[in-house]
Amino acid sequence: MTASLQPTLAGRYYTDPAIFAAEQEQIFEKMWFCAARGSDVAAPGDFRTVTVGRESVLITRGRDGGARAFLNVCRHRGALLCAEESGSVKRTFRCTYHAWAYDTDGTLVAAPNLVKMPDVDRVERGLRRVHVREWLGYVWVCLADEAPSFEADVMGACVERLGDLASIDRYQLDSLRLGRRIRYDVKANWKLIIENFMECYHCSTIHPELVHVLPEFAGGYAAQYYVGHGAEFGPDVAGFTVDGSAGQAAIDTITPEQDRRYYAITIRPQVFVNLVPDHAIMHRMYPMAADRTIVECDWLFRPDVVESGADLDPSVELFDRVNRQDFDACERCQPGMSSRAYAEGGVLVPSEHHIATFHDWVRDRLGGTVLGK
Numbered sequence: 001m002t003a004s005l006q007p008t009l010a011g012r013y014y015t016d017p018a019i020f021a022a023e024q025e026q027i028f029e030k031m032w033f034c035a036a037r038g039s040d041v042a043a044p045g046d047f048r049t050v051t052v053g054r055e056s057v058l059i060t061r062g063r064d065g066g067a068r069a070f071l072n073v074c075r076h077r078g079a080l081l082c083a084e085e086s087g088s089v090k091r092t093f094r095c096t097y098h099a100w101a102y103d104t105d106g107t108l109v110a111a112p113n114l115v116k117m118p119d120v121d122r123v124e125r126g127l128r129r130v131h132v133r134e135w136l137g138y139v140w141v142c143l144a145d146e147a148p149s150f151e152a153d154v155m156g157a158c159v160e161r162l163g164d165l166a167s168i169d170r171y172q173l174d175s176l177r178l179g180r181r182i183r184y185d186v187k188a189n190w191k192l193i194i195e196n197f198m199e200c201y202h203c204s205t206i207h208p209e210l211v212h213v214l215p216e217f218a219g220g221y222a223a224q225y226y227v228g229h230g231a232e233f234g235p236d237v238a239g240f241t242v243d244g245s246a247g248q249a250a251i252d253t254i255t256p257e258q259d260r261r262y263y264a265i266t267i268r269p270q271v272f273v274n275l276v277p278d279h280a281i282m283h284r285m286y287p288m289a290a291d292r293t294i295v296e297c298d299w300l301f302r303p304d305v306v307e308s309g310a311d312l313d314p315s316v317e318l319f320d321r322v323n324r325q326d327f328d329a330c331e332r333c334q335p336g337m338s339s340r341a342y343a344e345g346g347v348l349v350p351s352e353h354h355i356a357t358f359h360d361w362v363r364d365r366l367g368g369t370v371l372g373k
Helices: 017-028 150-162 190-198 208-213 215-219 303-307 313-338 355-369
Strands: 033-037 046-052 055-061 067-071 086-088 092-094 101-103 108-110 131-135 138-142 177-186 261-267 271-276 279-289 292-301
Touching: 017 279, 017 355, 033 046, 033 055, 033 279, 046 279, 055 138, 067 131, 067 138, 131 150, 150 261, 177 303, 177 313, 190 261, 190 279, 190 292, 190 313, 190 355, 208 215, 208 313, 279 313, 292 303, 292 313
Parallel strands: none
Antiparallel strands: 033 138, 046 055, 046 086, 055 067, 092 101, 101 108, 131 138, 177 292, 261 271, 271 279, 279 292
């Protein structure tokens, strides 16, 4: 192996169900996971169910206005409590099997013949709580018994990329409004998607629209390669749109240095943050199988822009095209991960060397649960 090339993970890391199961347990069920936009559960009783690792998680908002999260399992006989992906309840979540009912704070409040069962502890038999934090306008959950530091793992990823926390705070993501949401069902391993997002060696090949807006990407180095660096718009580009035309009203709290710049952040294990002057784009991955990943992508704009009914299509179309181009590439890679030609893995060229750090991180998280390189 020459100095200009570095090895990747072996192909089985992208195909082996045992490795995927280990990742679910050691990564997605032990780390902070961005589950839903706060506005998805805007009012008390609103709920959304999401898959985190091997668990279904029920996210809701309590009457005190705070977000709550529970394992979506009735404590009586284990039935799925909420089968719907989203909805709203007036006061309680009611299991359709035996009618056990739970308050939005998780407490067991009713069940047939409950008064005749004085030994039932309504708190102890309440829904199993999950750690919750709200940040950047999203609800983050952690299934671990003891959650790791949110400040170090989540906020720290933004500091590591941008140089400080103030740089992302200026985009006011918590006060932006959801302008569009697209869900992609990608037939590829979640790590292929992360690796693709982290590098731009492929940009000049498959992203003509993106390279037009951000011409420096044609050189093969992604914005994430440099700490604090934002890719600059081309001289003839007015906005982060599919044709480079003017976008929407800019977020008025960003600095002049952030104007006409694009910043990308990876927050492990499953979030991509994309920042441009007039909007933000948030990707959240939900790994479903070794060869299948759901990606939910939100386009966030100033509230007045969304309320005005402005045409968001040019802004949305740019990154929707980028997403589809990327996901098509990942899906074309997935079958190759099973090939004997990739049994020992592939190589990283110099502009991709930072991906090796991600591979080291995966190996470290899995520890002794997976043998070999």
